Amino acid sequence: MNIIDNDLLSIQESRILIENASQAQKMLATFPQEKLDELVERMAEEIGKYARELAMMSKDETDYGKWQDKYIKNRFACEYVPSRLRGMRCVGIIREDKENKTMDVGVPMGVIVALSPATSPVSTTIYKALIAIKSGNAIVFSPHPRAKKTIGKALDIMIRAAEGYGLPVGAISYLQTVTPAGTMELMKHKETSLIMNTGVPGMLNEAYKAGKPVIYGGNGNGPAFIERTADIKQAVIDIIASKTFDNGMVSAAEQSVVVDSCIAAEVKQEMKNNGAYFMTEQEAQKLGLILFNSDGSVDSEMVGKSALELAKRAGFTVPETTLVLISEQKYVSETNPYVKEKLCPVLAYYIEDDWMNACEKCIELLLSERNGHTLVIHSKNEDVIRQFVLKKPVGRVLVNTSASFGSMGLTTNLFPSLTLGSGSAGKGMTSDNVSPMNLIYIRKVGYGVRNIEEITNGFLEKEEVPMSCISEPKRQDDMKILKHILEKVMKEINN
Numbered sequence: 177m178n179i180i181d182n183d184l185l186s187i188q189e190s191r192i193l194i195e196n197a198s199q200a201q202k203m204l205a206t207f208p209q210e211k212l213d214e215l216v217e218r219m220a221e222e223i224g225k226y227a228r229e230l231a232m233m234s235k236d237e238t239d240y241g242k243w244q245d246k247y248i249k250n251r252f253a254c255e256y257v258p259s260r261l262r263g264m265r266c267v268g269i270i271r272e273d274k275e276n277k278t279m280d281v282g283v284p285m286g287v288i289v290a291l292s293p294a295t296s297p298v299s300t301t302i303y304k305a306l307i308a309i310k311s312g313n314a315i316v317f318s319p320h321p322r323a324k325k326t327i328g329k330a331l332d333i334m335i336r337a338a339e340g341y342g343l344p345v346g347a348i349s350y351l352q353t354v355t356p357a358g359t360m361e362l363m364k365h366k367e368t369s370l371i372m373n374t375g376v377p378g379m380l381n382e383a384y385k386a387g388k389p390v391i392y393g394g395n396g397n398g399p400a401f402i403e404r405t406a407d408i409k410q411a412v413i414d415i416i417a418s419k420t421f422d423n424g425m426v427s428a429a430e431q432s433v434v435v436d437s438c439i440a441a442e443v444k445q446e447m448k449n450n451g452a453y454f455m456t457e458q459e460a461q462k463l464g465l466i467l468f469n470s471d472g473s474v475d476s477e478m479v480g481k482s483a484l485e486l487a488k489r490a491g492f493t494v495p496e497t498t499l500v501l502i503s504e505q506k507y508v509s510e511t512n513p514y515v516k517e518k519l520c521p522v523l524a525y526y527i528e529d530d531w532m533n534a535c536e537k538c539i540e541l542l543l544s545e546r547n548g549h550t551l552v553i554h555s556k557n558e559d560v561i562r563q564f565v566l567k568k569p570v571g572r573v574l575v576n577t578s579a580s581f582g583s584m585g586l587t588t589n590l591f592p593s594l595t596l597g598s599g600s601a602g603k604g605m606t607s608d609n610v611s612p613m614n615l616i617y618i619r620k621v622g623y624g625v626r627n628i629e630e631i632t633n634g635f636l637e638k639e640e641v642p643m644s645c646i647s648e649p650k651r652q653d654d655m656k657i658l659k660h661i662l663e664k665v666m667k668e669i670n671n
Contacts, residue, residue: 186358189351191365193316196346197287198367201314203344205284209267215338216261216310222337223302223330224254230298234326238294240480245422249299249594252584257303257592260585266311266612277623282616284312286369289362291383293375295425295480295519296594297323298330300374303594305334305348311612313369317350318359320376322476328352356382363388370615374595375427389605391614393595397431397517398579399538401564402443403531403555404436407576411554412446415523418578420451420499423480424521428550428572428583428596431517432524432541433502434534440527451499453483454525455492460503463490463522464513472516479519486520508540515544531560535567542569549596552579571597571607585609 204212223230231247234240271280290304297320308315319327331350339345351358359379363371363386371383374393383390402411418429435443444454455463466489467478478486483501487494494501500521503514514524528534538551552574553564565573572590574582585592593609606614 182353183355183357186351186353186355187361189353190316190358190361193346193349193351194287194289194362194365194367197314197316197349200344200346201284201287201312204309204312204314204347205267207267207312209265211342212267212310212312213262215341215343216258216306218341219309219334219338220254220258220302220306223333224251226330226333227251227254227298230326230330233329234297234323237326238297238323238480240295241422241425246296246298249296249422250302252586252592253299253302253306253594256586257306257594260592261306261310261612264310264612266616270618277625279621281619281621282311283619285389285615285617286313287367288313288315288370288372288615289365289368290315290317291359291371291373291376291379292317292319292323292327294320294322295375295427296422297327300594301327301330302334304372304374305331307610307612307615309338309343309347311615313615314344314347315349316362317348318362319350319354321354324352324354360386372595372610391595391597391605391610393427393597393610397515397541397544398428398550398552398570399432399434399541400430400552400554400579401434401531401534401538402436402439403534403553403557403560404439405556405560406439406554407556408439408442408446410576412443412450414554414576414578415552416447416450416452416500418580419521419523420483421580423482425480425519426580426583427517429580430523430552430578432505432514432526434526434528434537434541436531436534437527437529444525447500447502451497452502452523453487453494453498453500454502454504459487459490459492460514462492463487463501463503466490467513467518467520467522468516474517474519481520483521486522508537508544510544515541531555531557531563535564538564538568550574550579550583552577552582572609583609 227250228247231243231250234246235243267282267284269279270282288308292301305315317331328350335348360382363383368388370389372391373380373383380392400415415430415433467475469475483498486501500523502523502525505514505524505526508515526537528537550572551568551570553561554576555561561575572583577587581587583596584594591609591611593611595610597607597610608614
C-alpha cells in the first residue's frame with residue numbers, strides 16, 4: 177500500500193516554486209517600467225474575460241457570499257485597478273528633484289509569498305498578481321484550500337497571458353498541494369522577501385515566525401457612528417448596502433452601528449424601512465450561539481450566509497424582506513459575540529448620549545479585536561469628524577460613505593485596493609490601502625552640493641573650537657573637532 181505524505185510533497189513543491197521564482201525575478205528586475213506595464217495590461221485584459229465565470233465558480237466552490245457581488249469585485253480588480261495603475265512608476269527612477277539634486281529609485285522587494293482568502297478569492301488574487309508584476313516582483317501564491325480550484329484557474333489564465341508577452345517562467349506561480357506545512361515553507365524560505373497575508377488570520381503567527389516583513393490585510397471590527405447632524409437616510413442606505421454586499425464578507429464592512437441618542441428612534445425606523453430586522457434578546461442569544469465556535473473562532477459555515485438563512489439556522493422567523501439582522505447592545509466584552517467581526521449581514525447596535533461617549537464606544541470596539549482596520553463616521557460637523565480622525569486607533573477613517581465600498585476606493589479617492597492594512601497593534605507593516613509602492617523599497621540618491629571645507633568651517637564658527645585644533649593638519653583637525661563636539665554633547669547630557 178502506497179502512503180502519500182502531502183506535507184512532504186507540499187514542502188518540496190514550495191521549495192521548487194520559490195527557487196524558480198527567485199530566478200525569474202532576477203530577469204524581471206531587468207525589465208523597464210514600460211514592459212512591466214504591458215504585462216499588467218495583458219493579464220488584466222485576459223482575466224477580465226472570465227470575471228463572471230470565476231465569480232460563479234468561487235461561489236460554487238466556497239459556498240460563500242453572492243456571485244453577483246463577487247463579479248463586481250472581479251471587474252473592479254481587472255478594470256478599475258489597472259486604470260489607476262497606468263502612469264505609476266514603481267521601478268527605475270521614480271522621482272527626480274533637479275533643483276535639490278536628489279533622486280528616488282524604485283527597487284523590487286524580490287519574491288513575494290501571497291496567501292489568498294476564501295472570502296474574496298478571485299479579486300484578491302487578481303489584485304496581488306497585478307501589483308506584484310507592476311512593481312517588478314515575482315509572486316508565489318498559497319491558495320486557501322476552500323477556494324484552490326478557483327484561485328488556480330484564475331492564476332492559470334493570467335500566467336498564460338503574461339508568459340505569452342515575455343513574463344519569465346516562474347514569476348507567477350502557486351502551490352497545488354496546499355498544506356499548512358507547505359505554506360510555512362514558502363514563508364520561511366531564504367529567498368522569500370515579503371509575505372502578503374490577506375484574510376488568513378490562522379497563518380498570521382507563522383508568518384511572523386518566518387522573520388520576514390508581513391503585510392496583513394486582516395480582520396476588522398469597524399464601527400459606524402451616525403452623529404446627530406448626519407444625513408440619516410443616506411447613512412442608513414450606505415450601511416445596509418455595505419453590510420449586505422457579498423453577504424457581509426468584506427473585512428472593512430461595518431460590524432457595529434453607534435448612534436447619537438437624540439436621533440436613535442429615527443435611525444431605527446429608517447433601518448427597518450431598509451430591510452433591517454431588530455432581534456429580540458432571545459433571538460440574538462440563539463444567533464450568537466451559532467456564529468462562533470467554542471474556541472471563539474468564527475464558524476466558517478456561517479460566513480457569507482444571508483440574513484434569512486442565518487435566522488433559519490438559529491431557529492427563528494424573520495420577514496422575507498430582511499437583509500440585515502441587528503442586535504441591540506450596551507456593553508463591550510470579550511464574551512459578547514456581537515463585539516467580534518461577523519463575516520455575514522449581522523450588526524450590533526449601540527446608543528450613546530453624545531459624540532464624546534460615542535467616540536469612547538468606538539475605541540472600545542476597535543480595541544476589542546486589536547486590529548484597527550476601518551471606522552466610518554456619518555456627520556456634517558467637521559469638528560467632530562476631525563476629533564474622530566485624530567483619536568481613533570485605526571488604519572482608515574471613512575466619512576459619509578459605506579465601509580465596504582469606501583475602503584477599497586470605489587466611493588472614495590483612496591487607492592483602489594483589495595488588500596487593506598490594519599492600523600493599531602503592529603498587525604503587519606502598513607495600514608495603507610496596499611499598492612505597488614508597498615512592494616518596493618526606495619533607493620535614495622543625493623548629489624554633493626556642499627564641500628567638506630564649508631561644513632568644517634561652519635562647525636568652527638558655531639562650536640568655538642579651540643585654536644589648538646585649527647593649527648593641526650586637516651585629518652587630525654577634523655578628528656579634534658568631532659571629539660570636541662562629542663565631549664560637549666556628553667557634558668550637556670550628563671548635566
